[in-house]
Amino acid sequence: MSCQTETKDDKSCASRNCNNHRSHTDHTATDHTTAPATKETQTADTYTKIINNKDHHGLDLVKKCSCADDDPFGTFPHFATTVIHAGQNPKQWNCRAVVPLISLSTTFQAEEPGAEGKFEYVRAGNPTRKVAETCVAAIENGKHCFLYASGLAATVNIFHLLKGGDHVICMDDVYGGTNRYINKVLVTMDIEATFVDATEPANVKQALKPNTKMLWLETPTNPTLKVVDIEAASAVAHQQPGVIVVVDNTFMSSYFQRPLDLGADVSFQSLTKYMNGHSDVLMGSLTTNNDELAEKLKFLQNALGAVPSPFDCYMLNRGLKTLALRMRQHMKNGLQVARYLQDNPRVEKVIHPGLPSHPQHAIAKKQCKGYSGMITFSIKGGREEACLFLKSLKVFSLAESLGGYESLAEHPALMTHASVSVEDRMKLGITDSMIRLSVGLEDVEDLIEDLDEALMKAVPIVRN
Known part of the structure; x- marks a missing residue:
């Protein structure tokens, strides 16, 4: 790539072949008004000129590359500033890459003070995470998807919708981590839990209480592989206004089963499993079509902070392609x-x-x-x-x-x-x-x- 200096008579150069771009220790030109420099004095003189941002011709060492003409962060008078900002203009990231990029930035430039941008801070949102969330929502046939640092992180987030005095009904045969969280953690928050065999919808109906706020299903269950009729169980739960039906879809993936199409309010998945499919990502998800519920989940995702890294989101997005x-x-x-x-x-x-x-x-x-x-x-x-x-x-x-x-x-x-x-x-x-x-x-x-x-x-x- 050619570079241009900021002098009138200096034309585009061939990068390393140009004297202006050679290593400073290779310069042989001397000041003819003084005695020839020794190796030692030449090195010291070159060092001084580097510090002063000038080479032996008196030209700025920090030159403006032609590719940075439209970049306001393209060049600065001092090296430390230029090395941080050259080529880094946030407005340039519209490159039409076929494969989604990994955005590792933890913060995003605002248009003006106080203005809300598409992304502001990585915990609240990230371009790579947004790509993965959009993909999972689509294959779950949902409008809103939220990703978390693990399946249990997703579990913790959605249970934060409950408050002291609420009641949750849970399928009796569930993942051990879910069972442990409900029995050892959730109960300490004054939240009551009843475990039932939800393969019989009548058991769900019998367990309903005035303070029931959530029905947690898992189908097929872990490890006995019981299958719950999602449509029937959801219909029973929804007879009582305000009950949120959550279905753990981990054992089936979105390819074989879509809980939202069967009456569930939220589809939960440990994406670590089939969705990613390569045993190298730890992640969970919550997907819904309910706008009001999505607003609450979005707030909790940011407030609790258990979000996945951009790299893990990239890996998930790649894994989904072969689902x-x-x-x-x-x-x-x-x-x-x-x-x-x-x-x-x-x-x-x-x-x-x-x-x-x-x-x-x-x-x-x-x-x-x-x-x-x-x-x-x-x-x-x-x-x-x-x-x-x-x-x-x-x-x-x-x-x-x-x-x-x-x-x-x-x-x-x-x-x-x-x-x-x-x-x-x-x-x-x-x-x-x-x-x-x-x-x-x-x-x-x-x-x-x-x-x-x-x-x-x-x-x-x-x-x-």
Whole structure:
């Protein structure tokens, strides 16, 4: 790129080939009115001229590059100022990049004092976050989406809509972190909670109280994969004015299920899972079509400050691009693995909404467009057999979380739901022989072979 000096007779130069752009220690011109400079005096003289922003020709060292002609921050008399401002004019960021950019700036230039801009401070909003929020809202069929630093951060934010004396109804079989937050944190705020099996809408109706303000559903549930009829449960809850219906859609993703289309007020997701799909982002979301509710959530998002980083938003936006492809393969692999387990004599029970044997299979077919790769099964035996099976796996990784491209296996009673009391686990059917699988995108033959070998090690002799 050519550069221009601010002298009359100095033409556009070839950058490094121009004497004005050579390293100052390379200059050989001397002042003919004085004695030739030694190496030492020349270095000292050059240093002095650099400090004074002049080279040996007496030209300004800080030159105006042709690309900065329209940039008010293009050049300043002093180096420290120029290095901070040259090329940094905020008005230039309209470059039509095909891939959304990562905006790491924590603050944004205002047009004038007191004027509200599109973005002001990164906690309140960020261009990269806005791109991701817009995308999630669209695929959830919602108007407003808010992103958070984790799924639990989203949980905390929406529960801040409640106040002391309010009552919330929650599906009994939910993610362990949700259960822990309600039972150990929310109750300390004088907020009452009732856990019910929402697969029966009558249970929701029976639990309603005059002070009920929220119904929290999860479908399919974690880890027993119960399927709740979102439309029926929402209709019951909405018979009482002011009740907000929230549906945790994590196990299905927006590709297979859209709670807002089924009557929910808010669709919640741990985007860490299927939506991002690469096990490298921690994030949660709340999506709604209710303008009044959106205003409250927007305020809480900023006031509580648990927002994701611009880089994580960029990663999420990238992950979403393959969501449709990934979910179709998760479904294909998941169904094949579920059918294999269902026919295996070393397995006691298999739970997968796509199997006709699932108690709510008909509801799943009605409200979902497909099924994810989540499978729960019980191995014959108990904790010892379950643990030996998990330790014998080679393709599946023994790890919590789900929804990534890699296959994972875990023991709910010892891992994801360890914070749930033994009594409650037994009520929910979370036994010591239960294993949860997140079937990934590997070749399904390798997955089945891995499961088969581990089952034979854990249960060498099949007892009827």
